[in-house]
Amino acid sequence: MSPLLEIENITKTFAVPSGIFGRQRVSAVDGVSLEIEAGEVLGLVGESGSGKTTLARCVLGLTPINGGAIRFDGVDVSGLRRSGLREFRRRVQPVFQDPFASLDPRWTVGRSIREALDSYRIGSPLDRDKRVLELLDRVGLSDQYAGRLPRQLSGGQRQRVGIAAALAGGPELIVADEPVSALDVSVQAQVLNLVADLQRDLGVAVLFVAHDLSVVEHISQRVAVMYLGRIVEIGAAGEVFTAPQHPYSQALVEAIPYPDPARRSTHVPLSGEIPSPVNPPDGCRFNPRCPITIDICRSLRPTLELTSELHLAACHVNAPSS
Amino acid sequence: MNAAALVLTDLQVDFDVPGGRVSAVDRVTLSVRPGEVVGLVGESGCGKSTLANAVMGLLPQQAHVSGSVAVEGEEILGATDHRLRELRGNRIAMIFQDPSTSLDPTCSVGSQVAETILAHRDIGKRQARERAIELMSEVGIPDARSRFSDPPHRFSGGMRQRIVIAAALANDPTVLIADEPTTALDVTIQAQVLSLITRLSKNHGTAVLLISHDLGVIAQVAHQVGVMYAGQLVEQAPVDQLFASPQHPYTRALLAALPSAHLQPGRLAVIPGQVPDLVGDLPGCRFLDRCAVSRSECIRRPVPVDVNSTRVSCWDVADRISNPTVAR
Amino acid sequence: MTTSAVKKRPGPRLRRSAMAGILILALLVLLAIFAPVFAPHDPEAVNAARVLGAPNASYPFGSDVLGRDVLSRVLYGLRVSLLVSILSVLMSALFAVPLGALAGYFGGWVDTVISRPLDMLLVFPALLLAVSLIAIIGPGSAVATLAIAVIYLPILGRVMRGSSLSVARLGYVEGAGSRGSGHLKTLVGHVIPNSISPVLVQGSILAGFALQIEAALSFLGLGTQPPTPSLGGMLADGRDVLVQAPWIEIFPGATIALAVLSFTLIGDGLRAKLDPSGVTR
Numbered sequence: 001m002s003p004l005l006e007i008e009n010i011t012k013t014f015a016v017p018s019g020i021f022g023r024q025r026v027s028a029v030d031g032v033s034l035e036i037e038a039g040e041v042l043g044l045v046g047e048s049g050s051g052k053t054t055l056a057r058c059v060l061g062l063t064p065i066n067g068g069a070i071r072f073d074g075v076d077v078s079g080l081r082r083s084g085l086r087e088f089r090r091r092v093q094p095v096f097q098d099p100f101a102s103l104d105p106r107w108t109v110g111r112s113i114r115e116a117l118d119s120y121r122i123g124s125p126l127d128r129d130k131r132v133l134e135l136l137d138r139v140g141l142s143d144q145y146a147g148r149l150p151r152q153l154s155g156g157q158r159q160r161v162g163i164a165a166a167l168a169g170g171p172e173l174i175v176a177d178e179p180v181s182a183l184d185v186s187v188q189a190q191v192l193n194l195v196a197d198l199q200r201d202l203g204v205a206v207l208f209v210a211h212d213l214s215v216v217e218h219i220s221q222r223v224a225v226m227y228l229g230r231i232v233e234i235g236a237a238g239e240v241f242t243a244p245q246h247p248y249s250q251a252l253v254e255a256i257p258y259p260d261p262a263r264r265s266t267h268v269p270l271s272g273e274i275p276s277p278v279n280p281p282d283g284c285r286f287n288p289r290c291p292i293t294i295d296i297c298r299s300l301r302p303t304l305e306l307t308s309e310l311h312l313a314a315c316h317v318n319a320p321s322s
Numbered sequence: 323m324n325a326a327a328l329v330l331t332d333l334q335v336d337f338d339v340p341g342g343r344v345s346a347v348d349r350v351t352l353s354v355r356p357g358e359v360v361g362l363v364g365e366s367g368c369g370k371s372t373l374a375n376a377v378m379g380l381l382p383q384q385a386h387v388s389g390s391v392a393v394e395g396e397e398i399l400g401a402t403d404h405r406l407r408e409l410r411g412n413r414i415a416m417i418f419q420d421p422s423t424s425l426d427p428t429c430s431v432g433s434q435v436a437e438t439i440l441a442h443r444d445i446g447k448r449q450a451r452e453r454a455i456e457l458m459s460e461v462g463i464p465d466a467r468s469r470f471s472d473p474p475h476r477f478s479g480g481m482r483q484r485i486v487i488a489a490a491l492a493n494d495p496t497v498l499i500a501d502e503p504t505t506a507l508d509v510t511i512q513a514q515v516l517s518l519i520t521r522l523s524k525n526h527g528t529a530v531l532l533i534s535h536d537l538g539v540i541a542q543v544a545h546q547v548g549v550m551y552a553g554q555l556v557e558q559a560p561v562d563q564l565f566a567s568p569q570h571p572y573t574r575a576l577l578a579a580l581p582s583a584h585l586q587p588g589r590l591a592v593i594p595g596q597v598p599d600l601v602g603d604l605p606g607c608r609f610l611d612r613c614a615v616s617r618s619e620c621i622r623r624p625v626p627v628d629v630n631s632t633r634v635s636c637w638d639v640a641d642r643i644s645n646p647t648v649a650r
Numbered sequence: 651m652t653t654s655a656v657k658k659r660p661g662p663r664l665r666r667s668a669m670a671g672i673l674i675l676a677l678l679v680l681l682a683i684f685a686p687v688f689a690p691h692d693p694e695a696v697n698a699a700r701v702l703g704a705p706n707a708s709y710p711f712g713s714d715v716l717g718r719d720v721l722s723r724v725l726y727g728l729r730v731s732l733l734v735s736i737l738s739v740l741m742s743a744l745f746a747v748p749l750g751a752l753a754g755y756f757g758g759w760v761d762t763v764i765s766r767p768l769d770m771l772l773v774f775p776a777l778l779l780a781v782s783l784i785a786i787i788g789p790g791s792a793v794a795t796l797a798i799a800v801i802y803l804p805i806l807g808r809v810m811r812g813s814s815l816s817v818a819r820l821g822y823v824e825g826a827g828s829r830g831s832g833h834l835k836t837l838v839g840h841v842i843p844n845s846i847s848p849v850l851v852q853g854s855i856l857a858g859f860a861l862q863i864e865a866a867l868s869f870l871g872l873g874t875q876p877p878t879p880s881l882g883g884m885l886a887d888g889r890d891v892l893v894q895a896p897w898i899e900i901f902p903g904a905t906i907a908l909a910v911l912s913f914t915l916i917g918d919g920l921r922a923k924l925d926p927s928g929v930t931r
């Protein structure tokens with residue numbers, strides 16, 4: 001069965017003004033290929049400049065790509081017009097990071113959830129009101145929330161409303177960009193449980209973008225790690241977390257402050273700064289900071305190679321192409 | 323045992339708001355010894371930042387403050403503005419979460435570090451400049467001499483935070499308050515900056531009060547931990563003990579809610595309800611409404627009890643200690 | 651960075667000064683609308699016996715150079731002033747709001763096509779532009795209204811553009827497309843309602859300036875044409891006899907000042923309530 005979402009070698013460059021007349025090219029996403037199966041949660045992890053947010057926006061169609069192709073349910077998205085595009089939008093829904101900016105402050109919660117139902121003309125108006133209450137219930141909020149305004153809700157509640165609004169159209173894929181980053185730990189737990197439930201009960205696939213590996217690892221089946229616009233590693237969540245193959249993923253995992261003082265990290269933290277995507281290094285983009293770099297790393301871009309079943313890494317040293 | 327560098331005794335901070343009076347910090351007692359890192363952890367609204375501001379004497383005029391904050395024995399609360407200015411940046415320093423707003427975007431970074439030195443030391447500009455360059459190198463700014471005159475926007479977030487640390491530690495303060503110093507930074511950069519803070523404080527013998535919502539950060543860096551909830555300090559313990567045997571129901575719930583606490587996927591433990599509105603009448607123990615083991619005494623403020631080296635404010639724990647034979 | 655349970659707390663109510671402004675304006679509007687009722691005399695009735703007459707019981711504001719009742723003329727003049735100032739701002743906003751919203755929402759070439767011509771209009775000093783327009787079309791309060799509306803178009807347009815620029819980047823606007831709303835629906839349902847408050851603030855303050863511009867134009871003889879009473883015209887008339895009959899200048903002048911003050915107070919109050927961060931200047 002073909003995957004629900006296929007991203008094939010996409011690139012996205014931004015032109016950024018530089019100096020008085022110059023323009024610089026920022027390579028935000030550089031040749032990324034990815035697949036998401038129906039009902040799967042794929043975690044996408046990376047730090048600043050990794051391109052993960054840009055990638056998410058490309059999938060949603062909010063940012064046009066410069067190269068490559070995105071196929072949803074077998075159909076190339078760039079070829080879609082009008083009704084096809086609308087259908088695509090309904091089936092791929094966003095959940096945003098900032099709970100304070102994800103809901104129209106002047107719309108009641110009920111109206112925000114109903115937006116997709118109204119626009120896509122799903123059911124009769126009476127059905128829609130019922131559906132809003134159903135959705136509220138599914139995200140764990142009682143009926144009375146339908147008439148409230150966002151400012152009367154906490155961050156966690158707003159995020160749940162955002163999820164309900166995303167579910168309204170009956171999507172098959174939810175693209176969540178850092179949905180829990182702005183929430184307290186205890187509230188984060190509620191939202192993560194919710195996402196897991198939704199995946200289980202509704203079979204909806206999720207592209208879960210985050211910078212927090214432990215959050216991603218908890219909720220995803222597979223995890224992809226991005227660095228400076230490229231995927232450096234992808235594999236089963238537990239595996240990437242416990243046995244990372246790429247030196248960057250290793251550094252990322254080691255850098256996570258583990259809430260157990262008995263397991264204090266003795267590793268030397270990864271040195272250097274995250275380079276700007278304006279002038280990325282040649283070859284493997286991680287090479288300036290990499291502890292195990294060899295000559296070829298500076299000139300040739302590594303490809304994703306299998307390190308074990310279903311686990312790939314792009315590293316000349318750890319996963320050389322034969 | 324060396325005398326504590328920072329001692330908070332029954333610190334109380336209240337604010338008047340349209341709805342009534344908000345008790346943001348409710349009689350917190352805490353101390354930090356030289357060379358020690360005390361982590362203060364809690365979620366939003368717990369009062370940790372208000373506490374930090376109280377220690378720095380940065381609370382707004384309208385705040386009602388009582389209790390005591392003593393730095394090397396000297397009382398901060400009620401100190402004159404003049405004395406506070408003498409102390410800040412000198413004996414007490416603070417670093418904040420967002421490095422882009424802690425630095426003046428129009429001045430060079432070096433001058434901002436030098437400025438802190440010049441404000442409190444009677445040395446010449448040239449000397450201050452040299453010292454600033456030294457500090458910048460110490461915190462890991464490559465090519466500090468040539469980068470002295472660069473403005474903040476030429477540096478990344480991690481670098482800016484290092485500069486902020488350099489300025490904070492310029493005059494070798496006795497007490498450093500770090501309020502969410504790495505929250506705005508990427509994970510790999512966070513690791514670098516945390517390692518820097520621990521190294522510097524160890525070398526200089528600084529007493530550090532590290533405030534964070536991130537239990538992982540606290541676990542990696544702190545010696546002692548204080549857990550705050552809705553303005554109250556509910557538990558205080560050496561770091562190993564806090565994580566190995568948390569006493570307070572809130573601490574336990576918080577640890578159980580962490581995704582990394584689970585090695586296999588499963589539902590994360592959730593704390594029902596939400597943080598109480600701090601205006602108006604609150605029960606003595608503010609966790610009452612969300613606590614699984616609450617009892618009738620909990621409307622009264624719990625008296626802290628000691629369990630090994632943990633100090634915890636909970637009637638349930640107190641009861642367990644005084645009636646050890648009762649089966650749980 | 652982290653959130654907490656947000657309890658509803660009432661936002662700051664309108665300041666007392668703003669309430670005062672609303673009251674004053676309401677009073678002035680009422681007087682203006684019911685001018686025929688309140689005016690003790692016909693504003694255009696010439697009365698030789700009352701030339702430069704001092705204020706008394708039946709002529710509370712005195713009479714002017716042609717013996718006409720100053721109070722009645724002030725009331726009718728107020729009508730014109732208020733009508734022109736309010737109407738001009740509304741007309742301006744009618745175009746500025748959609749144009750600004752489109753520019754901010756779409757950005758790119760749409761923004762350029764809308765903003766550059768508007769920017770060019772900004773170059774001209776207000777009064778100069780108004781006078782030029784009047785020179786082309788001819789004098790009168792209708793032309794004055796139009797001229798002022800044109801002057802304010804780029805100002806309100808920029809304010810709206812700036813405001814919608816930031817609103818357009820917010821999650822709920824970007825997500826509106828996914829929720830099935832087309833551009834028009836998004837603009838009307840999300841962008842405009844959430845970015846219009848700076849325009850309301852600026853508009854109130856501009857209404858005050860508009861009143862002054864109308865007065866200035868009438869003073870110069872370019873706005874409301876005699877014999878229709880106008881506050882500015884009265885100021886012009888009273889200039890030569892300022893020493894003998896100061897009431898001819900004082901009362902229209904004070905009325906202008908009062909009206910402008912009320913607009914400004916309202917504008918400032920709105921700003922405090924709607925835009926405490928100071929996005930508008």
